[in-house]
Amino acid sequence: ACSQKKARNAALHPLWQSPLTIPGGTRQSPINIQWRDSVYDPFLKPLKISYDPTTCLHIWNNGYSFLVEFDDSTDRSIIIGGPLENQYRLKQFHFHWGAINDWGSEHTVDSKFYPAELHLVHWNAVEYPSFEDAVMEGNGLAVIGVFLKLGARHEGLQTLVDALPAVRHKDTVIEFDVFDPSCLIPSCPDYWTYAGSLTTPPLTESVTWIIKKKPIEVDEDQLEAFRMLLFTSDGEEEKRMVDNFRPLQPLMNRTVRSSFR
Numbered sequence: 001a002c003s004q005k006k007a008r009n010a011a012l013h014p015l016w017q018s019p020l021t022i023p024g025g026t027r028q029s030p031i032n033i034q035w036r037d038s039v040y041d042p043f044l045k046p047l048k049i050s051y052d053p054t055t056c057l058h059i060w061n062n063g064y065s066f067l068v069e070f071d072d073s074t075d076r077s078i079i080i081g082g083p084l085e086n087q088y089r090l091k092q093f094h095f096h097w098g099a100i101n102d103w104g105s106e107h108t109v110d111s112k113f114y115p116a117e118l119h120l121v122h123w124n125a126v127e128y129p130s131f132e133d134a135v136m137e138g139n140g141l142a143v144i145g146v147f148l149k150l151g152a153r154h155e156g157l158q159t160l161v162d163a164l165p166a167v168r169h170k171d172t173v174i175e176f177d178v179f180d181p182s183c184l185i186p187s188c189p190d191y192w193t194y195a196g197s198l199t200t201p202p203l204t205e206s207v208t209w210i211i212k213k214k215p216i217e218v219d220e221d222q223l224e225a226f227r228m229l230l231f232t233s234d235g236e237e238e239k240r241m242v243d244n245f246r247p248l249q250p251l252m253n254r255t256v257r258s259s260f261r
């Protein structure tokens with residue numbers, strides 16, 4: 001049986017060959033957000049987002065997702081307010097998606113999957129000297145999650161989609177020097193927030209999650225553009241980059257708060 005398990009594990013994408021849960025993990029992500037169990041917190045502030053589009057650096061395919069990375073050497077692109085004690089600096093954003101539209105998001109709402117989910121990753125540069133340090137601290141990171149649903153074409157996303165063929169293979173990168181990711185965040189201020197973790201190794205429990213209630217709309221061609229990316233490097237047998245989301249994790253002793261009634 002253990003050799004069967006080993007064989008099954010070997011069939012998994014490297015992302016999931018490591019343990020799916022970390023021993024002793026009490027605040028793992030993603031989770032299902034049960035709307036009726038979330039608790040309205042009147043003390044939650046509005047989230048303030050101020051990004052400088054010229055801090056955008058490049059897009060790269062890291063073999064798990066495609067990331068748009070930002071110059072985080074100054075406080076030019078930051079978020080503040082919401083559930084956060086400090087301001088946090090934008091480091092990168094990336095997406096998770098499925099092979100088909102029935103699944104793809106990491107978080108679910110009342111057990112409903114969305115076809116994709118955007119993560120905007122920020123780190124606490126007020127208290128920690130580097131992103132790598134912040135990744136190891138309970139209040140080190142703040143990730144804004146935005147659900148993508150099938151609908152109208154998203155013009156802001158299209159500039160990103162047009163660049164994807166150039167990063168089709170793992171470890172390819174292209175310059176991408178002006179992009180304002182706030183165009184990917186719904187204007188509706190409503191969000192849920194909870195204490196969680198990275199959703200890929202090292203799975204550290206360092207993320208304050210801010211999950212926007214309203215999804216953004218993207219069209220089928222834009223989702224298909226995500227699905228033509230590859231997990232594999234040029235010259236390797238092609239494996240389509242799809243289903244790059246972690247399974248749901250137990251809520252354990254956590255409450256999800258909402259910024260709205």
Ligand SMILES: COc1ccc(C[C@H]2SC(=S)NC2=O)c(OC)c1
Nearest residue numbers: 119121135143197198199200201202
């Ligand atoms: C070593 O530090 C890391 C490693 C991996 C990711 C990406 C994961 S975590 C997340 S949220 N979604 C993802 O796919 C990081 O992002 C903050 C940070």
Ligand SMILES: [Zn+2]
Nearest residue numbers: 094096119199
């Ligand atoms: Zn992510």
